[in-house]
Ligand SMILES: Nc1nc2c(c(=O)[nH]1)N[C@H]1C(S)=C(S)[C@@H](COP(=O)(O)OP(=O)(O)OC[C@H]3O[C@@H](n4cnc5c(=O)[nH]c(N)nc54)[C@H](O)[C@@H]3O)O[C@H]1N2
Ligand SMILES: Nc1nc2c(c(=O)[nH]1)N[C@H]1C(S)=C(S)[C@@H](COP(=O)(O)OP(=O)(O)OC[C@H]3O[C@@H](n4cnc5c(=O)[nH]c(N)nc54)[C@H](O)[C@@H]3O)O[C@H]1N2
């Protein structure tokens with residue numbers, strides 16, 4: 001039976017998980033009389049294996065949620081109050097088009113799109129939206145909030161966001177799980193790691209937090225945040241001293257070995273132990289394991305690059321497999337992201353030619369707090385007068401949210417938010433436009449944790465008056481007199497255009513997914529997509545920018561233990577049952593998480609008279625956050641874990657963990673430093 005044809009009261013529709021997660025699962029949605037009643041994993045899709053995480057198993061609950069936004073709204077109270085009145089689509093779109101046109105007549109750069117990965121779909125993400133903002137000449141948004149430090153590091157070292165194929169991790173004999181809570185955020189990799197474990201592999205987790213994943217590995221290296229490059233260099237030190245090197249691979253396929261070797265020799269395990277806050281003997285053992293196990297695989301993840309030196313840290317770790325020649329085997333090497341393998345036709349989707357020679361200024365999404373408060377100046381350009389938010393919740397997710405809230409509270413700022421739910425950001429909108437969910441629209445997806453393309457067909461009609469993002473930008477384009485035929489493209493046509501002939505669209509229509517032809521062991525014989533074709537330990541491009549050409553340990557801005565006023569380092573990794581700030585409003589998932597929590601080590605709690613379950617104030621010069629203390633072995637001494645990302649309005653005192661984080665940027669990639677943050681904690 002063709003799954004797509006409704007032949008009975010219930011039928012199933014193939015789709016793709018839209019969330020910002022490496023696994024990009026293939027979905028099967030069961031529809032009964034036009035209503036989505038169940039979302040499951042597609043068993044035919046290898047990487048999904050028929051299994052979804054707890055969050056998306058609740059996707060039908062999310063879609064049918066009684067609090068879905070189902071009609072356009074206009075502000076009817078002060079900014080931030082969340083008071084609105086319903087309006088028709090025509091009224092809302094006419095008013096928005098008129099206001100944006102008026103601003104654009106003065107300077108379109110005063111208009112800013114603000115979007116991230118609420119959906120990872122190429123079509124509901126940056127396709128019609130980008131066409132619209134390109135034609136308008138709006139400010140560019142530097143989309144750096146998650147991964148750009150690590151991405152830039154990979155590009156400078158391996159030549160792209162490429163690495164091992166995930167499906168071979170189960171054959172490794174050693175797996176380093178580095179800056180990743182895989183059970184929470186990369187579940188389908190964790191299944192492969194467990195298979196490797198059953199086959200005798202050793203699993204080592206490198207993480208300041210005793211995460212759900214760390215406690216299930218053979219070894220946990222509980223280093224201080226922001227010290228990974230020191231650890232990687234000390235591993236290299238041991239590889240050199242014990243000659244656990246693949247000299248042939250080094251000679252043929254790497255660049256800059258002499259310099260890196262010299263630098264590594266300065267990082268004895270004792271020196272790294274001081275910096276990382278772990279025993280030197282543990283570092284020696286880690287290096288011995290890495291130098292002698294075959295094949296040895298590293299699952300690097302983005303948790304370790306949210307600090308000042310995050311780019312250098314990823315560069316240092318990404319060098320390791322070339323020292324030992326681990327790349328020679330398909331179960332050896334490193335994987336941070338696979339997104340660079342995709343032959344996506346971004347120009348066809350986003351149409352940068354519509355800029356017609358203009359080069360608008362760029363606003364970094366990480367510094368939206370400061371930039372919304374910045375007046376016009378020759379260096380900055382015009383003050384930001386309008387923000388169009390879609391696929392993102394900046395009030396909750398951007399750093400230093402006190403300033404973000406102050407910026408969005410500006411009476412003279414015009415804010416439009418396309419959303420599925422009344423998030424913290426929606427509360428500050430002038431107009432709220434109800435958006436469809438993944439079950440209600442077309443899309444096409446790449447992944448960053450495997451190498452398949454997935455198609456998402458709508459399973460049900462849009463609920464209420466909800467519309468896909470694409471439809472909103474089509475309608476605004478029409479009202480603003482944009483006549484290029486691309487503004488009439490349908491969503492299905494854009495799905496086809498995303499890869500052109502390079503991916504078999506017929507297979508996508510029939511099965512829902514198609515695999516890219518990526519080699520099993522892509523760098524077994526070198527062939528890195530760098531300028532030199534080698535793994536670049538030394539990057540001439542970075543050196544030309546005046547940066548260190550070799551990876552090094554770059555200490556945090558806020559070094560753990562360096563401040564008497566703020567003696568604790570705070571990291572804020574995701575809570576397992578939320579996805580960034582999505583799902584916080586799904587009651588069944590919120591009930592599992594309970595309340596906003598701060599995990600503290602028993603010694604740090606005792607020193608402050610804090611009991612498990614007590615309410616605490618977490619604070620620094622940027623602000624204050626009130627939450628419940630969880631005194632537990634998940635935290636190491638000197639480091640507290642503020643699990644994210646709660647909605648501010650569902651927190652105990654109207655803020656969340658980002659009230660404390662800073663707007664500073666990483667060494668590479670202009671990314672945020674969420675996990676480079678000193679605080680003090682006291683009983684509330
Ligand atoms: N359940 C769930 N899954 C998710 C998400 C979610 O919010 N919830 N978010 C999705 C998104 S957008 C992303 S980018 C990924 C994020 O997932 P990951 O890329 O895995 O990154 P994080 O979850 O930020 O951090 C992973 C681990 O790194 C640790 N860590 C923090 N600082 C350091 C450090 O300095 N060094 C080292 N070695 N480790 C450190 C944290 O304690 C955490 O356990 O997950 C995606 N999947
Ligand atoms: N302290 C701290 N802060 C962090 C992080 C951290 O680890 N710690 N993680 C950071 C990371 S890795 C990331 S990626 C960012 C994530 O930041 P965001 O990308 O903003 O992610 P979400 O919080 O999930 O918000 C996405 C919003 O998009 C909406 N949405 C989903 N699909 C659609 C759609 O089709 N149309 C429209 N219009 N809206 C849609 C959802 O309802 C949701 O409210 O947060 C960052 N912030």
Ligand code: SF4
Nearest residue numbers: 017021024025053056
């Ligand atoms: S594991 Fe990731 S990709 Fe799969 S359903 Fe959950 S959030 Fe989506």
Ligand SMILES: [Mo]
Nearest residue numbers: 020145146147
């Ligand atoms: Mo992310």
